[in-house]
Amino acid sequence: GAVVSQHPSWVICKSGTSVKIECRSLDFQATTMFWYRQFPKQSLMLMATSNEGSKATYEQGVEKDKFLINHASLTLSTLTVTSAHPEDSSFYICSARYENTEAFFGQGTRLTVV
Amino acid sequence: DQQVKQNSPSLSVQEGRISILNCDYTNSMFDYFLWYKKYPAEGPTFLISISSIKDKNEDGRFTVFLNKSAKHLSLHIVPSQPGDSAVYFCAASALGDMRFGAGTRLTVKP
Numbered sequence: 166g167a168v169v170s171q172h173p174s175w176v177i178c179k180s181g182t183s184v185k186i187e188c189r190s191l192d193f194q195a196t197t198m199f200w201y202r203q204f205p206k207q208s209l210m211l212m213a214t215s216n217e218g219s220k221a222t223y224e225q226g227v228e229k230d231k232f233l234i235n236h237a238s239l240t241l242s243t244l245t246v247t248s249a250h251p252e253d254s255s256f257y258i259c260s261a262r263y264e265n266t267e268a269f270f271g272q273g274t275r276l277t278v279v
Numbered sequence: 280d281q282q283v284k285q286n287s288p289s290l291s292v293q294e295g296r297i298s299i300l301n302c303d304y305t306n307s308m309f310d311y312f313l314w315y316k317k318y319p320a321e322g323p324t325f326l327i328s329i330s331s332i333k334d335k336n337e338d339g340r341f342t343v344f345l346n347k348s349a350k351h352l353s354l355h356i357v358p359s360q361p362g363d364s365a366v367y368f369c370a371a372s373a374l375g376d377m378r379f380g381a382g383t384r385l386t387v388k389p
Contacts, residue, residue, distance in 0.1 A: 171322065199377060208381040209323075209368060258322050260377075267313055268370075268377055270322035 169261050171271025186244045186274045188259030194239035195261035203256040249278040282306045283371050285380035298356040302369030309371035314354045317366045359387045
């Protein structure tokens with residue numbers, strides 16, 4: 166299947182700093198990219214949906230100024246967690262899809278804010 | 280607003296038997312449905328999908344059934360194997376949107 170690369174796989178940062186997570190579709194053009202956060206007890210929460218060249222659409226309750234999403238090209242989307250706090254510690258996963266097909270997922274990023 | 284629901288957080292079956300994972304959705308605009316498998320600390324991997332114009336899709340040991348009138352889909356795994364132990368997410372999609380259920384943890388006992 167298609168490959169989506171997410172980087173870094175894990176990151177530890179100090180409280181108050183910002184962290185950028187990259188999501189790349191390696192062998193297809195991703196018209197839409199999604200960012201998810203996995204909470205304890207397994208649920209995946211959709212944070213935002215981004216289409217190339219457009220502003221991301223954030224889900225209710227997700228702070229757009231805290232979780233900055235950029236989808237500058239058809240192969241790259243970034244999620245920047247600004248002024249991170251310990252409660253932002255989580256597993257973040259991106260996915261990418263071409264039009265209305267199945268989405269392929271990155272391997273996820275474990276963020277720990279200390 | 281939970282548009283996709285997996286009401287069973289966990290399921291345990293014996294190796295060789297059938298595993299049935301269920302999923303319900305509320306949005307009639309969804310036209311494409313998917314199942315993903317997820318291991319800890321990894322991203323979900325695509326398993327199988329079905330379009331709303333079909334009611335069944337089979338791929339090896341995995342079969343997905345769709346009942347549009349009931350807004351219900353299910354994933355059958357037969358025979359179940361210990362390596363199938365993972366969290367399974369169902370997802371429903373419309374153009375530009377994809378929603379996931381909360382997941383069901385499947386444990387296949389040897």
